[in-house]
């Protein structure tokens with residue numbers, strides 16, 4: 001789902017210290033009551049401010065100034081009508097295909113390009129925006145962080161190797177899910193209510209917010225059972241849809257006046273051309289190779305191995321799930337130093353240790369045993385220098401399987417090389433393209449006419465917030481991906 005974006009690990013030590021030592025009396029901004037809280041407002045803002053650069057480094061900011069300004073405009077107008085109108089809010093657009101929005105304490109709110117591609121009106125965006133602003137104004141994250149939840153957040157950022165090895169069959173756990181603070185259901189219900197309130201006050205029709213829950217549940221159904229994992233702590237989308245619709249009726253009576261933001265064409269103009277799905281420039285697998293056009297390297301992938309291209313690492317696991325290779329960034333001025341740093345930090349028992357070369361690049365090889373909670377793992381590691389970076393591979397399995405699989409590990413690691421293949425270097429991502437319907441028909445006919453493949457029809461229907469049998473007229477707009 002995510003992609004490999006190299007960065008140095010960023011410490012969360014400071015964050016873990018903040019907020020754990022003080023009982024301060026703080027105001028609950030939403031209810032107005034004074035509550036006993038672990039964290040003051042200034043500490044809350046400091047928490048967000050400290051975590052924000054890590055999220056930016058991990059996921060990257062999506063490069064589209066106009067779209068970012070549009071999202072910020074919607075966010076700022078809603079923050080003004082929220083319970084904390086004087087708090088400075090920062091809205092960011094993250095470069096990931098995952099459909100998600102999330103918030104940190106202190107006024108940091110993130111939308112992914114994936115969720116923006118799935119909205120079909122500004123009012124849908126506003127509803128989700130209101131929900132996230134609600135988490136901030138009701139200080140939900142403050143409570144979570146008080147429980148040191150964000151301490152575990154650090155595990156997903158950077159490469160804490162022992163953690164990865166401990167659960168190497170559970171590699172899918174890594175990724176965006178970890179940075180999603182797990183709010184309670186009560187928190188989520190309160191945020192839904194605040195989303196309705198704020199978007200209504202800002203002049204949006206919150207019925208569009210309730211409709212977006214249908215998109216969320218359809219994404220979940222298509223992915224096979226249940227809502228997407230990041231939503232697992234959220235209440236069931238169908239129930240939310242009904243509840244939010246009822247709340248909208250209430251709030252539209254409380255706040256009279258026209259409610260807008262429902263013009264689909266106006267919204268689609270903002271996202272026409274947005275990158276859709278994985279961005280191959282940040283790594284992709286093709287013809288048995290993993291290519292990274294941005295960082296200009298490649299290595300081979302064993303047949304039938306599963307590859308997960310994650311923000312800070314590439315994980316590969318064999319079909320039996322009893323061996324894997326992790327690829328990430330090493331620390332040190334030379335391959336040898338990086339090997340030493342790794343061995344020290346991981347408390348590895350080194351069995352073999354030698355300098356070598358890989359396709360003309362300086363490298364260092366280690367064989368070591370690593371004590372983990374699930375037993376001893378034996379590792380073959382390569383530390384390879386290319387330009388100013390040290391890349392490291394760790395092939396890991398049990399000591400008894402090691403001799404059988406080590407040649408496969410070695411084959412992958414020794415295939416590491418500069419990427420020179422022009423086709424791979426210039427591979428472009430897919431983008432959402434907004435098309436005008438030229439002859440009436442149902443969505444299925446129209447998408448097919450625009451070249452959408454049979455197997456992608458349902459997905460593109462969801463992106464459009466429509467069903468395949470929906471009828472469209474000449475002049476209507478549809479999103480396709482190409």
Ligand SMILES: [Zn+2]
Nearest residue numbers: 131183188191
């Ligand atoms: Zn939420």
